[in-house]
Amino acid sequence: MHIDPLEKQWVQIALGICAFFIGIIMLDALFHNINAPSNVETIDSARLHLSEEFAEQNLGVQVDGEGQVVVRMIAGRYSFLPKEISVPAETKMTFRWVSSDVLHGVHIPMTNMSTMVVPGYVAQVETSFPKPGEYPALCNEYCGLGHDHMWSKINVLEKDEWQQLQLSMNGADNDE
Amino acid sequence: MMNDSVERKLALSHMSVAFAAFIVACILGEYQVLERSGIFPALESPAVYFASVSTHGVLMAYVLTTFFIMGFGYYTASSTLKIPVWNPLLAWAGFWIALTGVVLAAIPLLSGLASVLYTFYPPVQADPMFYIGATLLVVGSWVWCGIMLVMFYQWKKDNPGQNVPLAMFATTANALLWLWTSAGVALEVVFLLIPWSLGWIDTIDPGLARTLFAWTLHPIVYFWLIPAYIAFYVFVPKQAGSFLFSEEAARAAFLVLVVFSLPIGFHHLYMDPEQASGWKLLHGIGTFIVTLPTFVTGFTVIASLEIGGRLRGGQGLFGWIGSLPWTNSMVLAVILSLLMLIFGGFGGIVNASYAMNAMVHNTAWVPGHFHLIFAGTTIIMYFAIAYYLWPVLTKKPLYSNNWALVQLWTWFIGICILTTPWHVLGLLGQPRRISSVAYNNLLTLSWQPYELAMIFGGLIMLGSAVLFIYILAKTWMSDVSETENDYVLEYAEPLHPVKNLPEYLNDFSLWNKTIAVLMAISFGIPILQFFFMDTFDSSAWGY
Known part of the structure; x- marks a missing residue:
């Protein structure tokens, strides 16, 4: 040889x-x-409304007991719910995505927030957004004929601006 | 010389199906870039668009490739081993099974009943005929794999102690690769998709289905690529007036390709929640190992070309490049193919990079990448092989070498104009697989010029594809008939005669066992986990 x-x-x-x-x-x-999103956590996609975590009132941005920002989103044809959220810049946060129907994928351009949203599983991504601005969250896996129209708006605000917004929203809640 | 009319007919029939599928898919491709750009409102229709994308993908990825590989394989086997194809009746049965499968799948595809794209990710469900047709195509290809293996081992038995010719060694390696590769999707289709689409089972686990599909999804691209590498090693050196720099390195490259392309499919699932990061990292490491045979191939092929250039009087560090026979279609194709492989390989390393992948996953970057590597690197070699084989198969001279050169150049230029903006669109955040840009966001304004460039690139490629079919058709239909033995395939000679070849470079049994162990390690627990976890299945959804 x-x-x-x-x-x-x-x-x-x-x-x-x-x-x-x-x-x-x-x-x-x-x-x-x-690491890539790999938490291998199952959930019944047909009964999300009965799960406590992904019930309607718990969707969107929340700050947990330890001050950690957690964003819970549902991907369903043809929208990500809630349709619009505001998050703070330069802050570590956890996204938790679930599907209510078929396979979806989501990414926020110019950031590393990207994951597949597979029915039956919770997709968890930890990230932070360095630059404030208005970002789209786009569905990036074919999910049906309305796939092109599936997106939501993510407002990344300066930290103090976001905190003021949180305070005013909490104030509004108290007025009710 | 033996009468090879059966083999020639087999090769011509398979390749005709392959190229018919190709030209239809090219037309669909150009329609898709036009529809997607949004500048022709009359064309806008997600229903037609996604039926078209599904058909384009199936025709290019499954029909063109499988039929080309089968036809090329039959002729390679009989012409290198100098024996007739074993059991031609069985070979024809394989052909008709596969063709029936294509027709069965085409009916729901074209009528919009299977717009689930060529990756058919459940729980979106297609008409059962689509899954059954796809299965028959694979079953037909298994017949080819069986015939290749029988011919390989029969020849070895009849010629003890001799080296199996390189072209046949690589073709059999590809048959073996395909048997291992297709097992994943076969499990998915036979046990999940078909029973589910027929209503025998109500639900499906998309996580398990995606895992099984990922088993197939990477090595399948090497199944497509290996014929191009075969041409690199066994045709190119001779056409360049040279010798193969190292046959031993070529054999090793094919073996490493086959063994390491299999246990690495999870780089398609980097962004998936149903597999843990440890498995993804393991597959990621394997993905880098499988770049080695391509590094070796680049070296060996370029070294062979350099010897050719210098034998033709080329001087200096780069002077040999200019003195290569650029007007030989095989040599021109390999130069263009390698150029595209360098850029496509760079993009591939970005995709393979576990963390960086998040920036490009499922964006327009991905189809940009695989069009560059598949339609570029791979298919340009299919063209060159067709130009080289056609006179041999039809016993008629090629219609026009000059037009063939024009066709190869225009294909290359079209690919560059199509895929460069496609990559950029991905970096600008455009998702893949959208039929229009409907997002109310400023970002999308930056996408427009790139989409327009893609229309232009696609148009050049469509023109080039039509020219390709025209050259083959004109050759075949020509009245000029040459005397019997004018055209024979010339296989390259190695620079150093191959002596004392170790058995592991002339046989597959060791490698088969290695693959079995690697597959058990990398896919065993990731598949079994679905039977031990509390998973929640999905019911069927339309689209």
């Missing part, structure tokens, strides 16, 4: 390139905890 010395060198270089890429990915995954 004959393998040219130059070819052997090239194989070593190619192995080095692969090892370099794999190394960076493993470093980020294992030490910086940068």
Whole structure:
């Protein structure tokens, strides 16, 4: 068997390139905890309205007891509910997406908020948005003939602006 | 020389189906970029658009490829081994089973009853005839796999101690790859989709279905690509007036491709919630390993070309490139194919990168990438193979070499104009698989110029595709008939004669066992988990 010395060198270089890429990915995954949405959590997509977590009044942006921002969204043909939400910039938050019908996917352009929304499973993504602005959340998996029309609006506000909005909304709740 | 009329007829029949599917799908493709741009309101119709996308995908990915690979494989087997195709009657049965499958699937596809796209992700449900047709196509291809394996092992038995010719070694590797690859989607279709679409079972687990589909979804692209690599190794060096730089490296490249393309399908599921990150990382590592045979192929093929260029008088570091026979369609095709492979490979590494994938997943970047690698790198070699085989199969001279060169150049230019803006659209956040841009957001204004460029690129490709069919048809219908033995396939000779080839580079049994172990490791628990978790199935949905 004959393998040219130059070819052997090239194989070593190619192995080095692969090892370099794999190394960076493993470093980020294992030490910086940068992972794809992979929480393997099941839910009955036909009974979301009966689940406490995804009942209508719990959808959208909430701040839990520890001050962590949690966003709960339902993907259903042809909209993400709620249709419009406001979140703070430069704040770590957790998105929890579920489908009420078929397969969907969602991404927010120019950010790394991206996940498939598979019926029967909860898709959880942790992220933060560095730049304030008005972003669309777009359905990116074919879900039916109205697929093009499936999107929602995400307003990313400066931190203090968002806090004021939260306060005024809570105030409005108290007035009722 | 043996009478190969049976083999020639088999190859011509399979390839005719392949290229008929191809030209129909090209027309649909151009319609889709026009419809999507929104500049022709009369064309706007999601129902027609998604029926078209589904048909385009099925024709290109399943019909063109499978029939081309079968036809090319039959002729390669008989011409390299110098034996007739084993059991031609069975081969014809495979052809008709597969063709029946295509017709059965085409009826619901074209009538809008199977607009579930070629990935048919449940719980959106298509007409049962669509799933049954797709299954028959695969069953027909399994007949081909069986015949390739029988011919490989019969030849080995009759020629003990001899090396199986490289072209046949690679073709059999591809048959083996396809048997392993198609098992995943076969399990999905036979146990989930068909019983569910016929109403025998009420519900389906989309997570399990996606996992089984991911089993098939990566290695299938290597099933399509291997004929292009076969041409790289066994035709290109000779056409460039050169020798194959290393046959041993070629065999190793094919084996690593087959073994490592299988256990890595979860890079399609990076963004999916039903699989855990550990499995995704494992598949991600395998995805980088499978780039190795492509690195090796790039080196070996370019080295073979360089020897050819220098033998033809090329001097200096790059001078040999200019002295290559650029007017040889096979040589021109490989140069363009490798150029597209460099850019497509870069995009592929972005997709494979576990975390970075989040920025491009399911955006327009993805179809941009696979059109560059599939329609570009792979199909341009299918063209070159067709130009090379057609005179051999029809026993008539090629209608026009110059028009063939024009066709290859225009295809390359069309691909560049189509896929570059497509990638950019993805980076600008455009989702894939939309029939119009209906989002009320400023971002979408930046998409328009790129969509217009895509129409233009697609138009050039459609013109090129028509020219391709025209050249083949004119050749076939020509009155000029050459004497019997004017055209034979010339296979490249290795630069260094292959001596003392180890058995593991001349046989598959070790690799078959390796694949079985790797598949059990990478897919065992991820599939079994669905039977141990409390999962909630979905009922059927229309679209």
